[in-house]
Amino acid sequence: MENTIKGFTRANHVGITVKNLEKSIAFYEALTGTKVSNIDEIGGPRMAKTQGLNDTKIKYANLHLDNLNIDILEYVIPESEQASYSNNQISAMHLCFEVDDINAAMERLKEIGIEPEGEPITFQEEDGLQSGFGTAVTYFRDPDGTNLEIIAPQGPFKRKNH
Incomplete structure (x- = not known):
């Protein structure tokens, strides 16, 4: 089926709701080595309606x-509630960072005090895959419990234009 609607072949951003904006900015800047481009505030009834809320800030x-x-969002109105998802729960999502070297990425996590969920693995035939051997992955969480992943992709996990 041909994609007749333009724009659904690219992703613009992922939004992550956090408890404390400043703390999360420090985490994501340290993790990525990239500074945020701006800090701002948005809200009011018009914005709230796009999200099914009465009011928002x-x-x-x-x-x-x-x-x-990455949009890092702290809801002031209404105040956010803590959610906790494991990767196997329906509607759980995760953000995956692509790296060239899984071991260097693990060192970066250690440098900023992040413990991964487990040691990284490299996909092998016994993992049940038909392809993608040599791809390495590990999972970790941000300070608010958001599921994050690191991948050093091979085979079909590697994007064509990268």
Whole structure:
């Protein structure tokens, strides 16, 4: 089926709701080595309606990666509630950072005090895959518990134009 609607082949950003904007800015800047491009505030009834809310006030920052932006959002109105998702729960999502060297990425995590969920693995035949051997992955969480992943992709996990 041909894609007749333009624009659904690119992602612009992922939004991550956090408890404390300043703390999360420090985390994501340290993790990515990239500074946020701006910090601002948005809200009011018009914005709230786009999200099914009556009113909203959101403090936010934008972080521009090479191929995706991260919107870091602290909801002031209504106050955010803590959610916790494991990767196997329906509607859980995660953000995956692509790296060239999984070991260097693990060192970076250690430098900023992040413990991964487990040691990284490199996909092998016994993992049940038909392809993608040599791809390395590990999972970790941000300070608010957001599921994050690191991948050093091979085979079909590697994007064609990268």
